[in-house]
Amino acid sequence: MMPAIEIALPLLALWALAGYLLGSVPFGLVIARALGLGDLRAIGSGNIGATNVLRTGSKPAAAATLILDSGKGAAAVLVARALAGEDAGQIAGLAAFLGHCFPVWLRFRGGKGVATFLGLLIALAWPLGLAACATWLVTAAVTRFSSLAALVAAALSPLWATLLGRPDTAALLMALALVVLWRHRENVARLRAGTEPRIGRKTGR
Template sequence: MDTSQIIIAFVVGYALGSVPFGLLLTKFTGAGDIRSIGSGNIGATNVLRTGRKGLAAGTLLGDMLKGTVAVLLMRWWAGSDAGLIAALGAVVGHIFPVWLKFKGGKGVATYIGVLLAVSWIAALIFGVVWGVVAWLTRYSSLSGLAASGLTPVVLAFMVGGNAALLFAALTALVWYMHRANIQRLLAGTESKIGQSKTAAPEA
């Protein structure tokens, strides 16, 4: 890949990743500005605090698929490395969208979406780990942390090379964005799945 391809792949990934589905869906359906609810986060977990499960599901799907589309589009255009660069751009775009003054979501849904495009089996393993941890603990944040922490190891065995390194970096970014959640998990004050939107916020 030359420099121009790297820049284009990242910019396209960023542009797609920065589309704030949680904010758009809640506003268009009359649920208000999601940034004024719960943690103020634009992701699906906070959208669920509106009590609108359909909106939360739509947000999750949109935030995932924008990452998937970014990777597949850039892979088709310039190969697998371009797809990985787009994956990085998509997750960064979701977390730091220029349209929202760089205050976006925490990246887990878009992380899953780009992972799906890189390796659907690794994405399936992510989903299983997330589901088991969520079922056992009822903590969405812990589920995402556990599943993302395992992902680079899974990719190292299944895909190897650049993909594993990229997801190690993405995992570090996702964990950084969940630093407040980690503190609350350690303190036992983290809100659980299905808890009232007036409960302790996720961020």
Template sequence: MTTTVLWAALLGYAIGSIPFGLLLTRAAGMGDVRNIGSGNIGATNVLRTGNKGLAAATLLLDLLKGFAAVTIAGQLWGEVAMAFAAGAAVLGHCFPIWLGFRGGKGVATNAGVAFGLAWPVGLAYAFVWLSVLAIFRISSLAGMAAVVAAAAAAPLFGFPQFFPVLGAIALLIIYLHRDNIARLAKGEEPRVGGNKDNAGG
């Protein structure tokens, strides 16, 4: 079992650490996305390049890598391995070794993880994420609400075995949004589509 979860974690980290935001912006001739905005490699920061298509592609690919990590681990080693791959995939996105452990904030990757672990949990994640974003138009708030919703949905929908990893991921992602939380408390967090880009990704 120890060897199995180790391999699952390594697989999850390797897939999760693929920096799609950086790769796509460089391929498009836009330079290093880490040199603009929040300095992150996530879709929100890619949006600051002004290319909505690249931002959408980054969002989709970051989601898919979380889903892929969990699904592959589950097929190879079973349910316990899925949980380890899930946590490692988000860690890989947030702290990729190839980029000096400076990555994104994990919201999109965790969406893929949630769908991979259990589709009802993924639907809860997506519903809360999109609903909060539509109402408040604040990317960071939507992301934090979604990760908490996924953790809460796991036991409610009959998947209590995934609550520990989803809860741990939620705590990590909220911690990574601590600057956003400070701005939210002051009423200074920009809205998506406003004069200033949101600093959530």
């Protein structure tokens, strides 16, 4: 008989592929086009996420994008976990996040992954997800910077995981936080320069 690890690795690879393909669906781009809002890549920051959809002036479109982008991260975790266990759930969630950030359909130029990140956190452990969402909301309410809120929520997520009894997810969350930081590197530069747009602006980068 083949060792269990040799059997498990191909299955985990399949879950990673499934998670990636699910995560790579550019819901923001699809919704904006369906509603006649234009090509998101030519609007505001050029990002395909909910924050840039909001810059079109359509709050319903932004809300739908937020729900679907977070939902695909949660779905990847929940389905993989239910069918193949916790390891598969974490791998599928990571892959969905990477799929959103680097979708093959858009030449690997995707979103910044915040909604997908929060969605998969809620699916991994809802107290952890709620803590991260609360961190985002408080930071956004105080500073009015969506990017800064995302960075703070991602950076603190490994700490929340440790405090809330899910240290087994800390390594995954550290990896996700590093990708979030990398995807927001231009935002960090604008924050330092004082040119980062605040939440609610329809135009600008």
